[in-house]
Amino acid sequence: MTEIRVGLIGAGYIATWHADALKATPGVTVAAVCDVSEQAARGLAEACGAQPFTSVEALIESGCCDAVHILTPPQMHKPLALQCLEAGLHVLVEKPVATSADDTREILAAAEAAGKRFHAGHNFLGLPSYERMKRMMQEGTLGRVLAAEITWALPLSPLRSGPFNIWLLREPRNLLLELGPHLVAFAVDLFGTPKVVFAEATKPVMLPGDDPRPQALRILARAGDVEITFTLSMVETQDDRSVTLRGSSARARLDFASDVLTVERENTSDLVVNPLRKQLDLSGQHLREGLRNAWTQASSLNQKGPYGLSFRGMDAAVYGTLTGPQDARFSGQSAVTVMQAIDDALDLLPPEQLEPKAPAVQTRPPAPTAMVIGGTGFIGRALTRRLVADGHDVRVLSRGRHGPFPDLPDQVETVGVSLHDLEALTEAMTGIDVVFNLAKSLDTSWTDALVNDVGVATRIGMACEKAGVKRLVYTGTIASYDMSDPGVTITEDIGFPEDMTDRNLYARSKAECEHQLMRLHRERGLPLTIARPGIVVGHGGPLQHWGIGRWHGAGAVRIWGPGNNTLPFVLIDDVVDGLVRMAARPSAIGESFNLIGEPMLSARGYFDAIHEALGARIRVSPGNLTAFYLSDAVKYGLKKYALRKRGVVRPSLADWKSRAHFTPFANDKPKRMLDWHPETDRAAFIEKAITRANLFGF
Structure with missing residues (x-):
C-alpha cells in the first residue's frame, strides 16, 4: 500500500x-x-x-x-x-x-x-460511541425516533475575559459558525437535510466598547418526522455536550465529550420492580462505560482520550476510503448541507444581533508615549484603559491588528510586531517613554522557555535601551518564590532559590527573565522596575482561576492544599494602579514590588463569598499536595521513559506546596515607596472581586 x-x-x-x-x-x-x-x-x-x-x-x-x-x-x-x-x-x-x-x-x-x-473536519462523528448510537438507530433498537436534542453547553471564557481579538469574537455570527457545525453535523449524518424553523440568541455579554455577543443560541429544525433542538450555551455552566435521541422503544444519550453512550429502556417487570430494574440497568451501563474509558486511557498512557479518539476515527474513515467511495460523514456534500443549515439559522436571527457594533470614528491619529506588550490580556486591557484615562496615548503590541479597544481609536493603536525581531521592536518603541511588558509564554520544555520567554524578555529590554525608553516595567510572578513554609513572611528582600531546576517551567522561566533584566540594569543602566502581582481578581478575570486550584468545569474545583490559609488576592484595579505608580516614580528604578492586596480571604472563604454573593455553590475539595506530587512523578516517568518525550520537567514537593501559597506576603514596600493603597474593606473587595466581576456570564 x-x-x-x-x-x-x-x-x-x-x-x-x-x-x-x-x-x-x-x-x-x-x-x-x-x-x-x-x-x-x-x-x-x-x-x-x-x-x-x-x-x-x-x-x-x-x-x-x-x-x-x-x-x-x-x-x-x-x-x-x-x-x-x-x-x-x-x-x-x-x-x-x-x-x-x-x-x-x-x-x-x-x-x-x-x-x-x-x-x-467534523471530528466528533468519528467517535466509537457515536458509531454505536447510529447503528442502534438504523437497526431499530430505539424504535421510531421522534425527537433529537443536540447540545453544546460549555463555558467559553474568552467571551468574558478575553482574548477579544480572536476570529471567534470578531462578529456575533462567528460564534454559531464556529460551534454550530459540531451539532448540525450530527443531525445531517443521522437524519439528512434539516429544515430550520426557529432561531434565537440570548444572554448577551458586552465586549470592550459595549459590543454585545450572545452567549446562548437555540435553534429548532425538522428532518422528516424528527423534531430537532440545537442548544448552544457558553456561560459558566455544567459541561453538557450531548446527543439525545428519543425513540418509541428507548432513549439514547451520547456524551460526546466523554465518549459515553447510555440507553434508557422500559422493562417488563411489575410496577414495584420496574423502576428498580431501570435504574440498575442505567447504573450498569455507566459503570461499563466508565471502566471502558478508564482502561482505554490507562492502557494508552492517556493517548486515547475522547477528543483524540474522535480525530483518529475521522482520519481512519477519510484515508481508509481515499481510493474508494467517500465516507458520507466527512464528505464535501455533507459540509455544504451543514453550512446551509447554519446560514438558514443566521437568516432567522434579527439582523441587529449579527452586526458588530461599528467602531468609533477616529478623529486624530494616536500619539503614543506608552507601550503595553501583552495589552490584550486581562491585566493589559485594564492597564491600557487606565493609561488612557490618565491622559496617555498607548501603543499596544499584539499578534494581530485587532485589539480590544474599538471605542478608543484616538488614544490606542494596535500594532503587530514579532517579539523575536529586535529591530522591529526598537522601531515600534520610537517616541515611547515607558514600556510595560506583560507578555508571557506557556512552554513545555526549558529549551522553549529560554527562547520564547527569557529570550523575548531580554530582547525587549535591549530594544528599550536602543530606543531610549525612559522606563521598562516588567511583570514577573509571585509563583517564582518558594511559598511552601507558613512560618516565613515574604518581602522583596527575599530572593528566589538559587537552584530553580526543580520548579515548574512558568515559575522558573519568569525568575530567569528577572535575572537577565536585572543584569542589564546593573551592567548597562536599563531603567527597569519589576512588578509581581498576586492572584488577580475582578471584572474581566475568569471564574476558573488556576491560581486557586485545579478546576473540573465551572462547578467543581480541587483547591491547592486544605484551603484554609489566606491567599494573596489583589484586585485588578489595584494592580493597574501599582503599575502606573511604578512607571512614574524615579525611585522605583532598579526595584521590585510584590503587588499583594490586604489579607482578605482563604480559598474556602473565596468560594463561600461566591455562594453568598451570587447564590452559586461550587463544589470544593481539598487537594493533597503530596498526592499531587506523587501522581506527577508517575506521569513524569511515563512521559520520559514510556513516551520518550524530551524536556519533561518534574516539579519538587516544595513547588507543589508553593501553589497553595502557604507563605504570607508583606506589602509594606509598595505602600511606602509608591504610596500604593490596595482595597482594605472586605465588603468592598468582595463587591469588586465577585459581585461585579460577571464571573458566570449572566
Missing part, C-alpha cells in the same frame, strides 16, 4: 491533535507542517519528523504531500482549499469549512473539477 503523505497548514493548538491522530492512522505519514511562524512550523515538524514550510506555495512546489489538513483561522479556509485543490492535493478542512454555504459549494466544485477529495 502506498503511504499517503499529509501536510498540516497551520501549526496552532488544533494542529497537535491532527498530527497525533495522523501518526496513529495506518498508511498515513505527516510529511509537512506549514505556518507563517517559522518557529511554530519547525517545532511541530520536528516532533512529527516532517518538513517545515512558511508558505503554502513552497509546500506545494516541494511535491512532498498528497493531501493537506487546513487548520488556519476560518476566513482563510476557502482560499487555501481552492489553492491546494487546484494544485492537485486532497484537502481536509477544519470546521467551519468556510464562512458560508456558498463558499463551501465553491470548494466542493473545485474538488470535483480537480478530481480530488474535499473532507470536512
Whole structure:
C-alpha cells in the first residue's frame, strides 16, 4: 500500500491533535507542517519528523504531500482549499469549512473539477460511541425516533475575559459558525437535510466598547418526522455536550465529550420492580462505560482520550476510503448541507444581533508615549484603559491588528510586531517613554522557555535601551518564590532559590527573565522596575482561576492544599494602579514590588463569598499536595521513559506546596515607596472581586 503523505497548514493548538491522530492512522505519514511562524512550523515538524514550510506555495512546489489538513483561522479556509485543490492535493478542512454555504459549494466544485477529495473536519462523528448510537438507530433498537436534542453547553471564557481579538469574537455570527457545525453535523449524518424553523440568541455579554455577543443560541429544525433542538450555551455552566435521541422503544444519550453512550429502556417487570430494574440497568451501563474509558486511557498512557479518539476515527474513515467511495460523514456534500443549515439559522436571527457594533470614528491619529506588550490580556486591557484615562496615548503590541479597544481609536493603536525581531521592536518603541511588558509564554520544555520567554524578555529590554525608553516595567510572578513554609513572611528582600531546576517551567522561566533584566540594569543602566502581582481578581478575570486550584468545569474545583490559609488576592484595579505608580516614580528604578492586596480571604472563604454573593455553590475539595506530587512523578516517568518525550520537567514537593501559597506576603514596600493603597474593606473587595466581576456570564 502506498503511504499517503499529509501536510498540516497551520501549526496552532488544533494542529497537535491532527498530527497525533495522523501518526496513529495506518498508511498515513505527516510529511509537512506549514505556518507563517517559522518557529511554530519547525517545532511541530520536528516532533512529527516532517518538513517545515512558511508558505503554502513552497509546500506545494516541494511535491512532498498528497493531501493537506487546513487548520488556519476560518476566513482563510476557502482560499487555501481552492489553492491546494487546484494544485492537485486532497484537502481536509477544519470546521467551519468556510464562512458560508456558498463558499463551501465553491470548494466542493473545485474538488470535483480537480478530481480530488474535499473532507470536512467534523471530528466528533468519528467517535466509537457515536458509531454505536447510529447503528442502534438504523437497526431499530430505539424504535421510531421522534425527537433529537443536540447540545453544546460549555463555558467559553474568552467571551468574558478575553482574548477579544480572536476570529471567534470578531462578529456575533462567528460564534454559531464556529460551534454550530459540531451539532448540525450530527443531525445531517443521522437524519439528512434539516429544515430550520426557529432561531434565537440570548444572554448577551458586552465586549470592550459595549459590543454585545450572545452567549446562548437555540435553534429548532425538522428532518422528516424528527423534531430537532440545537442548544448552544457558553456561560459558566455544567459541561453538557450531548446527543439525545428519543425513540418509541428507548432513549439514547451520547456524551460526546466523554465518549459515553447510555440507553434508557422500559422493562417488563411489575410496577414495584420496574423502576428498580431501570435504574440498575442505567447504573450498569455507566459503570461499563466508565471502566471502558478508564482502561482505554490507562492502557494508552492517556493517548486515547475522547477528543483524540474522535480525530483518529475521522482520519481512519477519510484515508481508509481515499481510493474508494467517500465516507458520507466527512464528505464535501455533507459540509455544504451543514453550512446551509447554519446560514438558514443566521437568516432567522434579527439582523441587529449579527452586526458588530461599528467602531468609533477616529478623529486624530494616536500619539503614543506608552507601550503595553501583552495589552490584550486581562491585566493589559485594564492597564491600557487606565493609561488612557490618565491622559496617555498607548501603543499596544499584539499578534494581530485587532485589539480590544474599538471605542478608543484616538488614544490606542494596535500594532503587530514579532517579539523575536529586535529591530522591529526598537522601531515600534520610537517616541515611547515607558514600556510595560506583560507578555508571557506557556512552554513545555526549558529549551522553549529560554527562547520564547527569557529570550523575548531580554530582547525587549535591549530594544528599550536602543530606543531610549525612559522606563521598562516588567511583570514577573509571585509563583517564582518558594511559598511552601507558613512560618516565613515574604518581602522583596527575599530572593528566589538559587537552584530553580526543580520548579515548574512558568515559575522558573519568569525568575530567569528577572535575572537577565536585572543584569542589564546593573551592567548597562536599563531603567527597569519589576512588578509581581498576586492572584488577580475582578471584572474581566475568569471564574476558573488556576491560581486557586485545579478546576473540573465551572462547578467543581480541587483547591491547592486544605484551603484554609489566606491567599494573596489583589484586585485588578489595584494592580493597574501599582503599575502606573511604578512607571512614574524615579525611585522605583532598579526595584521590585510584590503587588499583594490586604489579607482578605482563604480559598474556602473565596468560594463561600461566591455562594453568598451570587447564590452559586461550587463544589470544593481539598487537594493533597503530596498526592499531587506523587501522581506527577508517575506521569513524569511515563512521559520520559514510556513516551520518550524530551524536556519533561518534574516539579519538587516544595513547588507543589508553593501553589497553595502557604507563605504570607508583606506589602509594606509598595505602600511606602509608591504610596500604593490596595482595597482594605472586605465588603468592598468582595463587591469588586465577585459581585461585579460577571464571573458566570449572566
